Amino acid sequence: MEKDYFKTYPNKEGFFKEYGGSFIPDELQKEMNKINDAYYSISKSHKFISELRSIRKHYQGRPTPVYYCNRLSEKYGGRIYLKREDLNHTGAHKLNHCMGEALLAKYLGKKKLIAETGAGQHGVALATAAAYFGLECEIYMGEVDIAKEHPNVIRMQILGAKVVPVTHGLKTLKEAVDSAFEAYLKDPINSIYCIGSVVGPHPFPMMVRDFQRIVGIEAREQFLEMTGELPDKIVACVGGGSNSIGIFSAFLDDPCELIGVEPGGLGLTLGKHAATACFGKPGLIHGFKCYLLQDEKGNPAPVYSVASGLDYPGVGPEHCMLKDMNRIKYVTISDKECIDAFYELSRMEGIIPALESAHAVAHAIKLAKTNPHSSILVNLSGRGDKDIDFVVDKYGLPK
Numbered sequence: 001m002e003k004d005y006f007k008t009y010p011n012k013e014g015f016f017k018e019y020g021g022s023f024i025p026d027e028l029q030k031e032m033n034k035i036n037d038a039y040y041s042i043s044k045s046h047k048f049i050s051e052l053r054s055i056r057k058h059y060q061g062r063p064t065p066v067y068y069c070n071r072l073s074e075k076y077g078g079r080i081y082l083k084r085e086d087l088n089h090t091g092a093h094k095l096n097h098c099m100g101e102a103l104l105a106k107y108l109g110k111k112k113l114i115a116e117t118g119a120g121q122h123g124v125a126l127a128t129a130a131a132y133f134g135l136e137c138e139i140y141m142g143e144v145d146i147a148k149e150h151p152n153v154i155r156m157q158i159l160g161a162k163v164v165p166v167t168h169g170l171k172t173l174k175e176a177v178d179s180a181f182e183a184y185l186k187d188p189i190n191s192i193y194c195i196g197s198v199v200g201p202h203p204f205p206m207m208v209r210d211f212q213r214i215v216g217i218e219a220r221e222q223f224l225e226m227t228g229e230l231p232d233k234i235v236a237c238v239g240g241g242s243n244s245i246g247i248f249s250a251f252l253d254d255p256c257e258l259i260g261v262e263p264g265g266l267g268l269t270l271g272k273h274a275a276t277a278c279f280g281k282p283g284l285i286h287g288f289k290c291y292l293l294q295d296e297k298g299n300p301a302p303v304y305s306v307a308s309g310l311d312y313p314g315v316g317p318e319h320c321m322l323k324d325m326n327r328i329k330y331v332t333i334s335d336k337e338c339i340d341a342f343y344e345l346s347r348m349e350g351i352i353p354a355l356e357s358a359h360a361v362a363h364a365i366k367l368a369k370t371n372p373h374s375s376i377l378v379n380l381s382g383r384g385d386k387d388i389d390f391v392v393d394k395y396g397l398p399k
Protein backbone atom coordinates (compact mmCIF):
# COMPACT_ATOMS: atom_id res chain seq x y z
CA MET A 1 0.00 0.00 0.00
CA GLU A 2 1.00 3.61 -0.45
CA LYS A 3 2.87 5.39 2.29
CA ASP A 4 0.37 7.38 4.36
CA TYR A 5 -2.46 5.09 3.26
CA PHE A 6 -4.75 6.32 6.03
CA LYS A 7 -4.13 9.96 5.13
CA THR A 8 -4.55 9.30 1.42
CA TYR A 9 -7.81 7.36 1.66
CA PRO A 10 -10.32 8.77 1.70
CA ASN A 11 -9.39 12.04 -0.05
CA LYS A 12 -10.84 15.36 1.16
CA GLU A 13 -14.14 14.71 -0.60
CA GLY A 14 -14.41 11.29 0.98
CA PHE A 15 -13.45 9.19 -2.02
CA PHE A 16 -11.64 5.89 -1.92
CA LYS A 17 -10.62 6.04 -5.60
CA GLU A 18 -14.02 6.19 -7.35
CA TYR A 19 -16.07 4.97 -4.36
CA GLY A 20 -17.56 6.76 -1.38
CA GLY A 21 -18.01 10.53 -1.59
CA SER A 22 -21.18 12.25 -0.55
CA PHE A 23 -24.30 12.32 -2.71
CA ILE A 24 -26.85 14.00 -0.47
CA PRO A 25 -29.17 17.03 -0.38
CA ASP A 26 -27.51 20.37 0.40
CA GLU A 27 -29.06 20.73 3.85
CA LEU A 28 -27.70 17.33 4.89
CA GLN A 29 -24.34 18.14 3.30
CA LYS A 30 -24.04 21.21 5.52
CA GLU A 31 -24.46 18.98 8.60
CA MET A 32 -22.01 16.39 7.28
CA ASN A 33 -19.42 19.13 6.71
CA LYS A 34 -19.82 20.20 10.33
CA ILE A 35 -19.37 16.63 11.58
CA ASN A 36 -16.37 16.26 9.30
CA ASP A 37 -14.70 19.46 10.53
CA ALA A 38 -15.39 18.52 14.14
CA TYR A 39 -14.00 15.06 13.56
CA TYR A 40 -10.72 16.43 12.21
CA SER A 41 -10.24 19.00 14.92
CA ILE A 42 -11.63 17.17 17.97
CA SER A 43 -10.81 13.52 17.39
CA LYS A 44 -7.13 14.23 16.87
CA SER A 45 -6.86 16.17 20.12
CA HIS A 46 -4.95 14.67 22.99
CA LYS A 47 -7.93 15.06 25.30
CA PHE A 48 -10.29 13.13 23.00
CA ILE A 49 -7.78 10.36 22.37
CA SER A 50 -6.98 9.84 26.04
CA GLU A 51 -10.66 9.83 27.00
CA LEU A 52 -11.40 7.25 24.29
CA ARG A 53 -8.45 5.10 25.36
CA SER A 54 -9.61 5.15 28.95
CA ILE A 55 -13.17 4.18 27.93
CA ARG A 56 -11.84 1.30 25.84
CA LYS A 57 -9.78 -0.06 28.67
CA HIS A 58 -11.97 0.48 31.73
CA TYR A 59 -15.48 0.36 30.26
CA GLN A 60 -15.32 -1.83 27.16
CA GLY A 61 -12.77 -4.27 28.54
CA ARG A 62 -10.21 -3.85 25.77
CA PRO A 63 -7.94 -5.28 24.62
CA THR A 64 -10.12 -8.27 23.76
CA PRO A 65 -8.08 -11.50 23.64
CA VAL A 66 -6.84 -13.49 20.68
CA TYR A 67 -7.68 -17.15 21.32
CA TYR A 68 -6.23 -20.30 19.73
CA CYS A 69 -8.95 -22.86 18.92
CA ASN A 70 -7.42 -26.12 20.14
CA ARG A 71 -10.11 -28.61 19.29
CA LEU A 72 -11.30 -26.96 16.09
CA SER A 73 -7.74 -26.80 14.73
CA GLU A 74 -7.10 -30.40 15.67
CA LYS A 75 -10.25 -31.55 13.92
CA TYR A 76 -9.91 -29.60 10.67
CA GLY A 77 -6.18 -28.94 10.37
CA GLY A 78 -4.57 -25.56 10.11
CA ARG A 79 -4.29 -23.29 13.12
CA ILE A 80 -7.44 -21.31 13.76
CA TYR A 81 -7.35 -18.22 15.99
CA LEU A 82 -10.18 -15.90 17.01
CA LYS A 83 -10.03 -12.19 17.76
CA ARG A 84 -12.65 -12.17 20.49
CA GLU A 85 -14.78 -9.10 19.71
CA ASP A 86 -17.65 -11.12 21.20
CA LEU A 87 -16.05 -10.24 24.55
CA ASN A 88 -16.14 -6.52 23.87
CA HIS A 89 -18.80 -4.91 26.12
CA THR A 90 -22.30 -5.43 24.63
CA GLY A 91 -21.05 -8.51 22.80
CA ALA A 92 -19.85 -7.19 19.47
CA HIS A 93 -17.34 -4.93 17.78
CA LYS A 94 -19.91 -2.18 17.24
CA LEU A 95 -19.30 -0.49 20.58
CA ASN A 96 -15.85 0.45 19.23
CA HIS A 97 -17.29 3.02 16.85
CA CYS A 98 -20.36 3.86 18.94
CA MET A 99 -18.27 5.07 21.88
CA GLY A 100 -16.21 7.12 19.41
CA GLU A 101 -19.28 8.61 17.73
CA ALA A 102 -20.96 9.35 21.07
CA LEU A 103 -17.81 10.92 22.47
CA LEU A 104 -17.71 13.18 19.42
CA ALA A 105 -21.40 14.01 20.02
CA LYS A 106 -20.57 14.99 23.60
CA TYR A 107 -17.76 17.30 22.47
CA LEU A 108 -20.19 18.86 19.96
CA GLY A 109 -22.79 19.50 22.66
CA LYS A 110 -25.43 17.26 21.03
CA LYS A 111 -28.35 15.96 23.08
CA LYS A 112 -29.62 13.05 21.03
CA LEU A 113 -28.14 10.13 19.09
CA ILE A 114 -30.13 8.82 16.11
CA ALA A 115 -29.41 5.61 14.24
CA GLU A 116 -30.75 2.60 12.42
CA THR A 117 -30.13 -0.99 13.35
CA GLY A 118 -30.34 -4.36 11.59
CA ALA A 119 -29.69 -7.21 13.99
CA GLY A 120 -30.07 -4.75 16.85
CA GLN A 121 -26.37 -4.86 17.66
CA HIS A 122 -25.70 -1.31 16.53
CA GLY A 123 -28.81 -0.12 18.37
CA VAL A 124 -27.73 -1.82 21.59
CA ALA A 125 -24.20 -0.48 21.27
CA LEU A 126 -25.44 3.05 20.61
CA ALA A 127 -28.04 2.89 23.39
CA THR A 128 -25.21 1.81 25.68
CA ALA A 129 -23.04 4.72 24.59
CA ALA A 130 -25.99 7.09 25.07
CA ALA A 131 -26.53 5.84 28.61
CA TYR A 132 -22.81 6.19 29.36
CA PHE A 133 -22.75 9.81 28.22
CA GLY A 134 -26.26 10.72 29.42
CA LEU A 135 -27.63 11.39 25.91
CA GLU A 136 -31.06 10.60 24.42
CA CYS A 137 -31.18 7.83 21.86
CA GLU A 138 -33.63 7.01 19.05
CA ILE A 139 -33.20 3.78 17.08
CA TYR A 140 -34.98 2.95 13.81
CA MET A 141 -35.50 -0.75 13.19
CA GLY A 142 -37.36 -2.75 10.52
CA GLU A 143 -40.41 -4.65 11.78
CA VAL A 144 -39.02 -7.90 10.42
CA ASP A 145 -35.84 -7.46 12.42
CA ILE A 146 -37.79 -6.42 15.52
CA ALA A 147 -39.57 -9.77 15.43
CA LYS A 148 -36.38 -11.71 14.81
CA GLU A 149 -34.10 -9.95 17.29
CA HIS A 150 -36.49 -9.51 20.18
CA PRO A 151 -33.87 -9.68 22.99
CA ASN A 152 -31.94 -6.78 21.49
CA VAL A 153 -35.13 -4.69 21.27
CA ILE A 154 -35.73 -5.24 24.98
CA ARG A 155 -32.08 -4.48 25.72
CA MET A 156 -32.30 -1.11 23.93
CA GLN A 157 -35.46 -0.25 25.84
CA ILE A 158 -33.92 -1.20 29.18
CA LEU A 159 -30.98 1.05 28.31
CA GLY A 160 -33.43 3.91 27.84
CA ALA A 161 -33.51 4.16 24.05
CA LYS A 162 -36.65 4.70 22.00
CA VAL A 163 -37.06 1.96 19.36
CA VAL A 164 -39.05 3.16 16.34
CA PRO A 165 -40.49 0.37 14.11
CA VAL A 166 -40.01 0.85 10.35
CA THR A 167 -42.96 -0.55 8.42
CA HIS A 168 -42.32 0.26 4.75
CA GLY A 169 -40.62 -1.76 2.00
CA LEU A 170 -38.93 -4.97 3.10
CA LYS A 171 -38.98 -3.67 6.71
CA THR A 172 -35.30 -4.45 7.24
CA LEU A 173 -32.00 -2.58 7.41
CA LYS A 174 -32.15 -0.53 4.22
CA GLU A 175 -35.53 1.00 5.08
CA ALA A 176 -34.35 1.62 8.64
CA VAL A 177 -31.41 3.70 7.32
CA ASP A 178 -33.82 5.77 5.18
CA SER A 179 -36.04 6.49 8.19
CA ALA A 180 -33.13 7.36 10.48
CA PHE A 181 -31.77 9.88 7.92
CA GLU A 182 -35.22 11.50 7.71
CA ALA A 183 -35.47 11.81 11.48
CA TYR A 184 -31.99 13.32 11.72
CA LEU A 185 -32.77 15.96 9.09
CA LYS A 186 -35.69 17.14 11.21
CA ASP A 187 -33.40 18.19 14.05
CA PRO A 188 -29.73 18.38 13.04
CA ILE A 189 -28.90 21.01 15.66
CA ASN A 190 -29.62 18.96 18.77
CA SER A 191 -29.12 15.50 17.36
CA ILE A 192 -26.39 13.62 15.59
CA TYR A 193 -26.70 10.67 13.26
CA CYS A 194 -24.48 7.72 14.15
CA ILE A 195 -24.17 5.21 11.37
CA GLY A 196 -23.68 1.53 12.14
CA SER A 197 -20.95 0.62 9.69
CA VAL A 198 -18.35 1.96 7.25
CA VAL A 199 -21.11 3.16 4.91
CA GLY A 200 -23.11 6.32 4.21
CA PRO A 201 -21.84 9.70 3.07
CA HIS A 202 -18.39 11.06 3.97
CA PRO A 203 -17.14 11.30 6.72
CA PHE A 204 -18.83 8.16 8.12
CA PRO A 205 -16.86 5.46 6.26
CA MET A 206 -13.65 7.13 7.41
CA MET A 207 -14.74 7.82 11.00
CA VAL A 208 -16.09 4.33 11.61
CA ARG A 209 -13.00 2.79 10.05
CA ASP A 210 -10.73 4.88 12.24
CA PHE A 211 -12.65 3.90 15.39
CA GLN A 212 -12.57 0.20 14.38
CA ARG A 213 -8.84 0.17 13.59
CA ILE A 214 -8.20 -0.69 17.24
CA VAL A 215 -9.31 -4.29 16.48
CA GLY A 216 -6.53 -4.80 13.94
CA ILE A 217 -3.91 -2.89 15.89
CA GLU A 218 -4.49 -5.09 18.94
CA ALA A 219 -4.83 -8.33 16.97
CA ARG A 220 -1.58 -7.83 15.02
CA GLU A 221 0.40 -7.17 18.16
CA GLN A 222 -1.25 -10.04 20.08
CA PHE A 223 -0.77 -12.52 17.26
CA LEU A 224 2.89 -11.61 16.88
CA GLU A 225 3.42 -11.98 20.58
CA MET A 226 1.64 -15.35 20.72
CA THR A 227 3.25 -16.95 17.70
CA GLY A 228 6.26 -14.87 16.66
CA GLU A 229 4.76 -14.50 13.18
CA LEU A 230 1.90 -12.90 11.34
CA PRO A 231 -1.20 -14.90 10.39
CA ASP A 232 -1.23 -16.34 6.87
CA LYS A 233 -4.90 -15.58 6.37
CA ILE A 234 -7.30 -13.19 8.05
CA VAL A 235 -11.01 -13.83 7.72
CA ALA A 236 -13.92 -11.57 8.63
CA CYS A 237 -17.61 -11.35 7.71
CA VAL A 238 -18.74 -8.37 5.65
CA GLY A 239 -22.09 -6.65 6.04
CA GLY A 240 -21.39 -2.96 5.67
CA GLY A 241 -17.78 -3.84 6.35
CA SER A 242 -16.78 -2.33 9.70
CA ASN A 243 -15.46 -5.30 11.68
CA SER A 244 -13.60 -6.56 8.62
CA ILE A 245 -12.00 -3.22 7.75
CA GLY A 246 -11.16 -2.85 11.45
CA ILE A 247 -9.06 -5.98 11.50
CA PHE A 248 -7.79 -5.86 7.89
CA SER A 249 -6.56 -2.29 8.17
CA ALA A 250 -3.63 -3.30 10.39
CA PHE A 251 -2.39 -5.90 7.90
CA LEU A 252 -2.62 -4.04 4.58
CA ASP A 253 1.16 -3.85 4.23
CA ASP A 254 1.81 -7.39 5.46
CA PRO A 255 2.08 -10.56 3.36
CA CYS A 256 -1.25 -11.78 4.77
CA GLU A 257 -4.19 -12.90 2.68
CA LEU A 258 -7.29 -10.87 3.58
CA ILE A 259 -10.64 -12.55 3.00
CA GLY A 260 -14.06 -10.94 3.39
CA VAL A 261 -16.95 -13.38 3.82
CA GLU A 262 -20.31 -12.32 2.43
CA PRO A 263 -23.70 -13.92 3.05
CA GLY A 264 -24.60 -16.37 0.28
CA GLY A 265 -28.02 -16.82 1.91
CA LEU A 266 -30.25 -19.32 0.13
CA GLY A 267 -28.48 -19.25 -3.23
CA LEU A 268 -26.56 -16.98 -5.54
CA THR A 269 -29.47 -15.52 -7.50
CA LEU A 270 -30.54 -11.91 -6.94
CA GLY A 271 -32.85 -11.61 -3.93
CA LYS A 272 -31.58 -14.71 -2.17
CA HIS A 273 -28.25 -13.38 -0.89
CA ALA A 274 -26.44 -10.18 0.14
CA ALA A 275 -23.02 -10.81 -1.40
CA THR A 276 -22.45 -7.26 -2.55
CA ALA A 277 -18.69 -7.12 -3.12
CA CYS A 278 -18.91 -10.46 -4.97
CA PHE A 279 -21.81 -9.68 -7.30
CA GLY A 280 -22.63 -5.95 -7.09
CA LYS A 281 -22.07 -3.30 -9.76
CA PRO A 282 -21.08 0.30 -8.94
CA GLY A 283 -24.10 2.34 -7.92
CA LEU A 284 -25.45 4.78 -5.34
CA ILE A 285 -27.10 4.04 -2.01
CA HIS A 286 -27.61 6.14 1.13
CA GLY A 287 -25.50 8.99 -0.20
CA PHE A 288 -22.36 7.14 -1.29
CA LYS A 289 -21.02 5.18 -4.23
CA CYS A 290 -20.15 1.51 -3.87
CA TYR A 291 -20.66 -1.92 -5.29
CA LEU A 292 -24.39 -2.36 -5.11
CA LEU A 293 -26.79 -5.23 -5.66
CA GLN A 294 -29.27 -3.56 -7.96
CA ASP A 295 -32.28 -4.25 -10.15
CA GLU A 296 -32.43 -3.37 -13.89
CA LYS A 297 -33.30 0.22 -12.99
CA GLY A 298 -30.24 0.65 -10.77
CA ASN A 299 -32.24 0.70 -7.55
CA PRO A 300 -30.97 -1.30 -4.58
CA ALA A 301 -32.18 -4.90 -4.98
CA PRO A 302 -33.89 -6.86 -2.21
CA VAL A 303 -31.30 -8.80 -0.23
CA TYR A 304 -31.47 -11.65 2.22
CA SER A 305 -29.30 -13.38 4.81
CA VAL A 306 -30.01 -15.52 7.85
CA ALA A 307 -27.83 -12.97 9.67
CA SER A 308 -29.76 -9.68 9.97
CA GLY A 309 -26.56 -7.72 10.42
CA LEU A 310 -25.30 -8.76 6.99
CA ASP A 311 -28.32 -8.11 4.77
CA TYR A 312 -27.40 -4.79 3.20
CA PRO A 313 -27.31 -4.28 -0.60
CA GLY A 314 -24.29 -1.93 -0.46
CA VAL A 315 -20.83 -2.25 1.06
CA GLY A 316 -18.26 0.21 2.43
CA PRO A 317 -16.42 2.22 -0.23
CA GLU A 318 -13.00 1.27 1.12
CA HIS A 319 -13.86 -2.39 0.53
CA CYS A 320 -14.77 -1.59 -3.07
CA MET A 321 -11.41 0.09 -3.63
CA LEU A 322 -9.45 -2.70 -1.94
CA LYS A 323 -11.33 -5.27 -3.99
CA ASP A 324 -10.41 -3.46 -7.22
CA MET A 325 -6.78 -3.35 -6.00
CA ASN A 326 -6.98 -7.12 -5.40
CA ARG A 327 -5.91 -6.56 -1.79
CA ILE A 328 -9.02 -8.17 -0.29
CA LYS A 329 -10.68 -11.25 -1.72
CA TYR A 330 -14.42 -11.82 -1.20
CA VAL A 331 -16.17 -15.18 -0.91
CA THR A 332 -19.64 -16.37 0.09
CA ILE A 333 -20.96 -18.71 2.76
CA SER A 334 -24.52 -20.03 2.59
CA ASP A 335 -27.10 -19.97 5.39
CA LYS A 336 -26.63 -23.69 5.87
CA GLU A 337 -22.84 -23.47 6.16
CA CYS A 338 -23.32 -20.62 8.62
CA ILE A 339 -25.68 -22.61 10.85
CA ASP A 340 -23.32 -25.63 10.79
CA ALA A 341 -20.44 -23.39 11.87
CA PHE A 342 -22.63 -21.78 14.55
CA TYR A 343 -23.11 -25.17 16.21
CA GLU A 344 -19.60 -26.38 15.47
CA LEU A 345 -17.87 -23.49 17.25
CA SER A 346 -20.34 -23.75 20.13
CA ARG A 347 -19.70 -27.45 20.63
CA MET A 348 -15.99 -27.62 19.85
CA GLU A 349 -14.87 -24.50 21.73
CA GLY A 350 -17.72 -23.44 24.01
CA ILE A 351 -18.15 -20.16 22.14
CA ILE A 352 -21.57 -19.34 20.65
CA PRO A 353 -20.89 -16.99 17.73
CA ALA A 354 -23.24 -14.38 16.28
CA LEU A 355 -24.77 -15.63 13.01
CA GLU A 356 -22.83 -12.87 11.26
CA SER A 357 -19.53 -14.05 12.72
CA ALA A 358 -20.43 -17.70 12.04
CA HIS A 359 -20.03 -16.88 8.32
CA ALA A 360 -16.36 -16.10 8.96
CA VAL A 361 -15.94 -19.21 11.11
CA ALA A 362 -17.47 -21.35 8.35
CA HIS A 363 -14.99 -20.05 5.82
CA ALA A 364 -12.08 -20.52 8.21
CA ILE A 365 -13.08 -24.17 8.64
CA LYS A 366 -13.13 -24.57 4.84
CA LEU A 367 -9.68 -23.00 4.58
CA ALA A 368 -8.29 -25.14 7.41
CA LYS A 369 -9.35 -28.32 5.60
CA THR A 370 -7.40 -27.43 2.46
CA ASN A 371 -4.52 -25.50 4.07
CA PRO A 372 -3.27 -27.72 6.90
CA HIS A 373 -0.11 -25.65 7.44
CA SER A 374 -1.72 -22.21 7.50
CA SER A 375 -2.55 -19.98 10.42
CA ILE A 376 -5.97 -18.40 10.11
CA LEU A 377 -7.09 -15.44 12.21
CA VAL A 378 -10.87 -14.96 12.34
CA ASN A 379 -12.46 -11.76 13.56
CA LEU A 380 -15.21 -13.14 15.78
CA SER A 381 -17.25 -9.98 15.50
CA GLY A 382 -19.90 -10.88 18.08
CA ARG A 383 -21.51 -13.40 20.38
CA GLY A 384 -24.60 -15.39 19.45
CA ASP A 385 -26.85 -15.01 22.48
CA LYS A 386 -29.14 -12.77 20.45
CA ASP A 387 -29.61 -15.56 17.88
CA ILE A 388 -30.19 -18.66 20.00
CA ASP A 389 -34.02 -18.72 20.02
CA PHE A 390 -34.22 -18.01 16.31
CA VAL A 391 -31.69 -20.69 15.39
CA VAL A 392 -33.19 -23.43 17.53
CA ASP A 393 -36.78 -22.61 16.45
CA LYS A 394 -35.89 -22.54 12.77
CA TYR A 395 -33.22 -25.21 12.46
CA GLY A 396 -33.55 -27.30 15.61
CA LEU A 397 -30.63 -28.72 17.55
CA PRO A 398 -28.14 -30.81 15.60
CA LYS A 399 -28.50 -34.60 15.90
Ligand SMILES: *Cc1c(COP(=O)(O)O)cnc(C)c1O
Nearest residue numbers: 121239240241242243309356382
Ligand atom coordinates in the same frame (compact mmCIF):
# COMPACT_ATOMS: atom_id res chain seq x y z
C1 LIG B 1 -23.44 -5.65 12.58
C2 LIG B 1 -22.63 -6.85 12.70
C3 LIG B 1 -21.85 -7.31 11.64
C4 LIG B 1 -21.86 -6.68 10.29
O1 LIG B 1 -21.43 -5.37 10.21
P1 LIG B 1 -20.01 -4.95 9.65
O2 LIG B 1 -20.09 -3.49 9.57
O3 LIG B 1 -19.84 -5.61 8.32
O4 LIG B 1 -19.00 -5.42 10.60
C5 LIG B 1 -21.06 -8.41 11.86
N1 LIG B 1 -21.04 -9.05 13.04
C6 LIG B 1 -21.80 -8.65 14.07
C7 LIG B 1 -21.74 -9.42 15.35
C8 LIG B 1 -22.61 -7.55 13.94
O5 LIG B 1 -23.36 -7.15 14.97
